[in-house]
Amino acid sequence: MSQISLVIYQGLVLGAIYALMALAFTLVYGALRFLNLSLGALFTLGAYVAFVISGQLGLPAIAGIVGAFVLVGLAGVGVYQIAVRPLVGRPGWEIASIISTLGVGIVIQQLIQLVWGPRNQAMPEIVSGNLRVGDVLVIQYQRVAVVLVSLVVMTALWFFLTRSRHGLAIRAVAQNRDAAYLNGASVNRIFMLVMALGSGLAAVAGVLLSTVLISLNPTVGLSYALRGLVVTIFGGLGSITGTLAAAFIIGLFEAFVSVYLGEGWKLPALFLFLIVVLVIRPGGLAGVSAEERT
C-alpha cells in the first residue's frame, strides 16, 4: 500500500513537469507542423538561467522561474529566426527543420557546457522541509511547490489560449493556416509567439525538474526532451488535452517502473510502452486521424 502511495506521489510530480515539456512540443507542432528539437537544449538553458538568478545572484525562486521563461522565450524566437524561418514552405521542410533545430540544440548545449562547464551544479531549493506520511512516503514541500507552479503555468496558458486575442489567433493558425491568414492573423508573428511560448514552457519545465533533482548539468535536456516527445506522441501530436492526460499517465508509469523494477528500466520500459501504444492506437490518446499523421 505504501509503495503505491510512493508511485502516485512521484508520478504526479513527474507528470506535472512532463506536461509542461510536452505542451511545449505540442504547441509548436500544432501551429507550425514540425518537431522543434531545440526544445531539449532550451529546457537545459532554462535550468541554468534560474541557477544564475536564484542560485548565484540569490534572488527568490519565482524570479528564477520568470527570468527563465522570458529569456529562453526570447532565445526561442532567435531559434525560429535563424533555423526555422528560412526553411518554412520549402519542399521537404519538415525533415529539414527537424535537422536544423537539432543542430541548433547541439550548439546551445555545447555553449552551455562552455560557459558553465560539464560538471553537475547544485540547484537551490524552492521551499525546504517535508511531511512524513506513513512509513515510506515523505512528501517534500519542494515537490508540492513544483506541482503548484506547473498547475499555475498550465492554467495561465489555458486562459491565454482561450480568452486572449493572441491565443485565439494561435488556435486559428493551428486549425487552418491559410484561413487564419486571410482573416488577418499575421502568421509569421504567430509563429514567433508560439516559438517563444513553447521555449518558455520548456524552460520552466527545466527549472522545475532541476529543483526536483537538486542538480543540473548540460546534458540533462536530452533524455527529458525524449520523454517530452514520448508524452507528446502518446497524447496525440497537436492535441492539448490529450497531452495533459498523457503526461500524468506517463509520469505514473515511470514512477511505477522505477519503484518496482529499478531506475535503469525507466527509459526502455517507456519506449516499449510507446511502441505498443502506437501499434494498437497510432493516433495516440486523442486519436489523430490517419491523414494528419504526417
Place this chain on the structure above:
Amino acid sequence: MSAPTSRTSAMLDRVLIGLALAIAVLAPLVLHSAYWLRVLILICIFAIVNQAWNLIIGYAGIWSFAQLALFVMGGYTTALMSLNLGWSPWLGCIAGAVVATLASMVIGIPSLRLKGAYVFLLTLAFHEIFRNLFILDTDQRFGGQYGLQRFEKWNFGGEGSVEKLTRTYYVALALLIVASLVIWRIIHSPMGLAFRSLRDSEAYALSRGVPEYRFKLLVYAISAFITGFAGAFYAHYLGSISPTNLDFNILMTQMAMIVIGGWGTFFGPILGTIVVKLADEQLRDFEQLRTLIFGAAMVATVIFLPKGLVAPLAALKNRLAAAIDARRGDADPPAA
C-alpha cells in the same frame, strides 16, 4: 539540357569517378602512415553506413534514426559469435548482417506504417532501448558498459602495422565500392523510381499502385543488411564493441556527415564522410568545440545548401561539361 551536354556530362562523371577511385587506391602508397590508414579505414566504414542511411532517409523518405543501433548490433553479433562459438570474422559479418536485418524488421513492421515525426521518434526509441539494454545488462552477457573485447581482429596478412593496415584498407574500400554499387542499382531500379515518386508526390504514386509499405520494408531491410555487415567489420577492425558506440554525439556526427555532404544525393554521404572525418581529425585538440562546429555546420548547410556540398561541385562539373561542349562544337559540330 541538350543531348550532347548530358553525354559530355556523363563522360565527365566517368572520368571523375575513375579519378576518385585512382586516388583512393593510390592513397596508402602516398601517405604510407599508420595514422592516415586508420583514418581512411574509418572513412570507408562510415561511408558505407552513411550510404545505407541515406538510402532510407534521403531517397525512401523514412526518417529512421535506428541506423547506429543496427550498426552496433552487427558488431555485437559477430563479437558474441567469435567469443562464444569461435566463428570466423567473415561468417560473423554475415551473421551480423542477418541479425541487423531481422532487427530492422522488428523496428520496421510497427514503425513504417507511420510517417514523419512518428517514425523519427519510434526509431530513436529503439536506439535508446538498445543502448539501455546493453548498459543495464547486469549478468554481463554483453559485457555491460564496457562492452565486448578480446575477440579476433582482422588479419589479411602482411608484415608490420602499415602493411597490415594497408590490406585492411583495401578490403574496406572494396566493401564500400560493392555497397555503393548495390545502392546505385536500387536507386536506379523501378523501386528507386517508386520511392522518388512517393517522396515527391505521394498521392499520385499511391494512386498508381505503388505498394508503399512493402517497398519501405524491403529497402529498410537492405539498408540494415549493409549496415549490420559494416558494423561487424568495424568490430573486428577495432577488436572491441561497446555501448559508447551508441553515444548521441556519434549519431549526430553521422547525421552531420550526410547533411553536409548532401542528403538524397548519391555521392553526398561519401563526400560528407570524408570532409567531416578529416575535420574531426583536425579538431581533435578541441573536444568541446568540435561538436559545436558540426552542429552549426549542419544548420548552415540545411539553410544555405539544402543539397549539401555536392550541389556546388555538380554545378561546377556541369559548367565544365558545357565549356567542353562549346569548344568541341566550334571545332567539330555534332552530326544531326
